[in-house]
Amino acid sequence: MYKLIEFIRRIYVVLLFIAIEAIALSHYAHSSYYTQAKILSRAHTIAGGVQSSIFGVKHYFTLRGENEVLSQRVAKLEQELAYYRNKDIDEQTDSLSLEGIDPTMAESLSQYRYTTARIISNSISRSRNFITLNRGLMHGVMEDMAVISPSGMMIGYVVGCSERYSVVLPMLNIDFRTSGKIAGDEHFGSIYWSGKSPYRVEMTDLSKHADIEIGDEVVTTGLSHFFPEGIKIGYVESYAINDTQTSYHVTVRLAADMTKLNNVILIENVDYGEIANLENNPQHEN
Amino acid sequence: MQKNLTYAGAFLALVLLQIFLLDNISLSVYFHPLIYVAFIILLPLDTKPIWMVLLSALLGITIDVMTGMGGLNVIATTATGFLRPFIIKLATGHALGSDVSETSLHRIPEKNFRWYIIAMVGLHSLIYFFMESLSMLHIIHTLLRLIVSDIAAVLFIYYFVKLFIEKILNR
Numbered sequence: 438m439y440k441l442i443e444f445i446r447r448i449y450v451v452l453l454f455i456a457i458e459a460i461a462l463s464h465y466a467h468s469s470y471y472t473q474a475k476i477l478s479r480a481h482t483i484a485g486g487v488q489s490s491i492f493g494v495k496h497y498f499t500l501r502g503e504n505e506v507l508s509q510r511v512a513k514l515e516q517e518l519a520y521y522r523n524k525d526i527d528e529q530t531d532s533l534s535l536e537g538i539d540p541t542m543a544e545s546l547s548q549y550r551y552t553t554a555r556i557i558s559n560s561i562s563r564s565r566n567f568i569t570l571n572r573g574l575m576h577g578v579m580e581d582m583a584v585i586s587p588s589g590m591m592i593g594y595v596v597g598c599s600e601r602y603s604v605v606l607p608m609l610n611i612d613f614r615t616s617g618k619i620a621g622d623e624h625f626g627s628i629y630w631s632g633k634s635p636y637r638v639e640m641t642d643l644s645k646h647a648d649i650e651i652g653d654e655v656v657t658t659g660l661s662h663f664f665p666e667g668i669k670i671g672y673v674e675s676y677a678i679n680d681t682q683t684s685y686h687v688t689v690r691l692a693a694d695m696t697k698l699n700n701v702i703l704i705e706n707v708d709y710g711e712i713a714n715l716e717n718n719p720q721h722e723n
Numbered sequence: 724m725q726k727n728l729t730y731a732g733a734f735l736a737l738v739l740l741q742i743f744l745l746d747n748i749s750l751s752v753y754f755h756p757l758i759y760v761a762f763i764i765l766l767p768l769d770t771k772p773i774w775m776v777l778l779s780a781l782l783g784i785t786i787d788v789m790t791g792m793g794g795l796n797v798i799a800t801t802a803t804g805f806l807r808p809f810i811i812k813l814a815t816g817h818a819l820g821s822d823v824s825e826t827s828l829h830r831i832p833e834k835n836f837r838w839y840i841i842a843m844v845g846l847h848s849l850i851y852f853f854m855e856s857l858s859m860l861h862i863i864h865t866l867l868r869l870i871v872s873d874i875a876a877v878l879f880i881y882y883f884v885k886l887f888i889e890k891i892l893n894r
Contacts, residue, residue, distance in 0.1 A: 449773070450772040450773050450776060450805075453773065453776055453777075454776050454801060454802075454805045457776065457780045457797065457801050458798060458801055458802065460794075461780075461783070461794040461795075461797035461798045461801065462794065462798060463794075464793060464794035464797075465793050465794035465795055465798060465854070468793030468794065472793065473791040473792065473793050474791060475791075476787075476788060476791040476793070477790070477791030480788055480789050480790075480791065484742065484743075484789060487743060488743060491743050491744075491747065558746075558747060559747065559749065560746050560747065560749070561749045561751075561752060562746075562748075562749075562750075562751070562752055562753075562754055562755035562872075563755065563855065564855050564856060565792075565855075567791060604791070631861075632752065632856070632861065632864070633752065633861070633864055634752065635749070635751070635752055695749075696749040696750075697749070
């Protein structure tokens with residue numbers, strides 16, 4: 438017994454080291470982007486204020502460029518609005534004209550609800566990067582909301598929320614997955630990040646029948662419950678047919694510069710809960 | 724007591740610098756210097772092994788919680804802390820001399836001191852980057868990340884540790 442105690446006394450540091458490493462390895466092996474985002478959103482209830490101030494200073498120096506992007510976006514939206522106004526005049530005889538409808542009712546008819554947020558923390562140097570926003574549950578931000586740049590390019594989706602902050606799983610995270618397609622074509626592929634460049638993502642399993650050219654626009658499909666259809670992801674930089682000659686592997690140059698993000702737009706799919714309920718309802722599994 | 728407070732200050736300063744400054748620099752996917760390992764590097768030479776392991780684990784937990792990394796930093800820092808006595812022996816050989824009353828890193832000659840920092844930073848980031856990628860598929864990419872990040876980390880840590888032991892600890 439004495440010898441055993443003496444032996445343990447001699448190796449207790451090694452035992453402690455092995456125990457800590459085993460716990461950490463097990464925790465790391467079982468952690469997912471979801472659990473990581475949960476921890477991060479909680480940590481930001483403490484550190485969020487400091488992060489916000491630091492990013493605020495950084496933000497100040499990029500205001501000029503950002504204003505330009507916003508002005509271009511406003512001009513584009515004005516153009517689109519003018520188109521719909523003209524269309525509305527053309528359809529004045531139609532009894533279903535939106536004129537006279539309460540604006541709140543018009544909003545409720547839309548499948549998507551939009552809100553804005555400011556980025557307070559953003560990394561690109563890890564393989565599992567996250568973005569933290571200065572809006573949380575108390576501002577109406579919820580998990581599964583899509584996140585796009587002010588110029589309408591895809592960024593990611595919300596995976597964790599605290600009262601005042603939310604954590605986004607951006608495209609620059611190796612766990613990120615969504616579907617994408619070539620604009621104007623209905624064949625779709627799976628989008629993911631290989632971790633090699635902050636300016637490129639990969640699209641696999643795009644049917645060999647897809648109409649593809651270098652420079653083509655890659656957009657969201659609408660098959661995902663997070664993103665509306667047609668959100669721009671990027672442009673085809675290169676593509677190659679796979680070994681089995683069944684599908685294309687495409688390298689997509691991102692439309693959004695993920696290294697220079699400051700403000701984002703959040704999109705809530707109002708119907709998401711209803712769709713998820715229907716899909717999860719066992720009565721439909723016949 | 725005052726010495727302990729100074730080390731606590733260094734711990735806090737390094738953690739804050741890592742989380743609020745270096746983690747937010749969006750230069751490149753290859754630039755990810757892990758400077759908080761400087762805390763393990765600058766602990767006194769006579770730190771008991773049990774404290775080395777516990778303090779290294781505490782450092783890793785703090786970074787993990789603040790960055791949501793799920794245990795990756797604990798794995799890397801605890802291993803680095805545990806292996807520090809061996810690294811000191813390897814990097815310094817017999818250059819330490821027999822004066823055991825001097826526990827500061829001052830005892831390590833300049834040339835050996837540089838090797839000590841390079842070895843500690845290299846070991847820590849080797850564990851970190853390979854555990855993060857968990858694959859040999861992108862080994863070139865991982866090695867490039869390791870080299871670029873380590874050059875930046877070694878430069879920062881060398882001057883930080885020098886400043887700490889010469890200007891702050893010996894005040």
